[in-house]
Amino acid sequence: MTGMTSSARVRLVAPVVVLAVLSLGPLVRVGGLTAGAVVVSTLLWATALARHRAPLAALGVAAVVLGAWWVAHGLEPQRLLPAGVVLLWLLASVADRRPVREVVVATAVVAAVPVTLAVLGLLGRLGGEGVVPLSAVTVVAVVAGRNRRTRRSLLVALEERAVRAERERDAGARAAVAEERTRIAREVHDVVAHNISVMTALADGAGYALAADPERARGAMAQVAATGREAIAEMHRLLGVLRADGEPDDAPAPGLAQLDQLLEQVRSAGLAVTLSVTGTPAALPATAQLAVHRLVQEALTNTLTHADGARSARVALRWGADALEVEVVDDGRGERPRDPDRPAGHGLVGMRERFGSWGGTVETGPVDGGWRVRGTLPIGAQVPA
Incomplete structure (x- = not known):
């Protein structure tokens, strides 16, 4: 048991000790509690300590000890050892942890008990009536062990799939950021x-x-x-x-001056959009204006694509002393079902990346009767390196 934690040792030993003590109770009632019975019962339960590392070997040792007891004392009720149930426990452990051929060997070893009782029954001796129940519990032990093995394999497969999915998701996120x-x-x-x-x-x-x-x-x-x-x-x-899309474009990137044109394009697509500007506008570098333009563009695109029942949207630019707040709110009732053939986009990643490069932030979330995208861009921020 080297290398095991204290809790693992307790889980390994505690059930063995409890069952060993309980198995001595029937011997007290039938008057069969002798020093030899206690020693043999202890040896039988001690084999269960190896049920994880070497269950087949432990089953073989337990079968030899129990067989030697029966040879020496016979099969009279007062001489039967309740500790013999450890054979079924070890059989279930073999079915749980070992390959099929070892399960067959272990089943044959345990099945020798009901076979022996069947022979005794045919000879008219005591014990033949135990053939059916012992055969049944032998089958149950094998089925229970294999079922546990199947469930554990399924859990391992699910965990591996979850880890793989998480890695693929992280790789997709990194690829989206890079793109x-x-x-x-x-x-x-x-x-x-x-x-x-x-x-x-x-x-x-x-x-x-x-x-x-x-x-x-x-x-x-x-x-x-x-x-x-x-x-x-x-x-x-x-x-x-x-560059990945051919020749460079000599036209400058869109900025605040192109917002009206953007909103007109969205209106032509069937979404009523209004624009409000409050405060005193300040001069913004071209790339900062591009970040604002892309945020409004992405938010309205998401409204057209994903917002279920959206009829209108409001775009607000609020100029403050230190920052520009950009807010886009729609009246969609929720997200419509996504087309499974359409790959998931990375618009939120892009918005946060753009504003983050200027020291700004982007928040998204539901509001009463719709969805809101709000970005805050510091005014007077240095051009990002």
């Missing part, structure tokens, strides 16, 4: 490339517009332009490999 970051990097690439292109053009013009020390100014502006061009080339080299 969304790739998409974000692609869009950041477009926005920054557009702005740097504008900067380069302005720097070229400024180089010719300055009047004071035109040669030096022209040289400095030329250097700015060269640096801008070099930055564009380097950015294309480092981030362009993230």
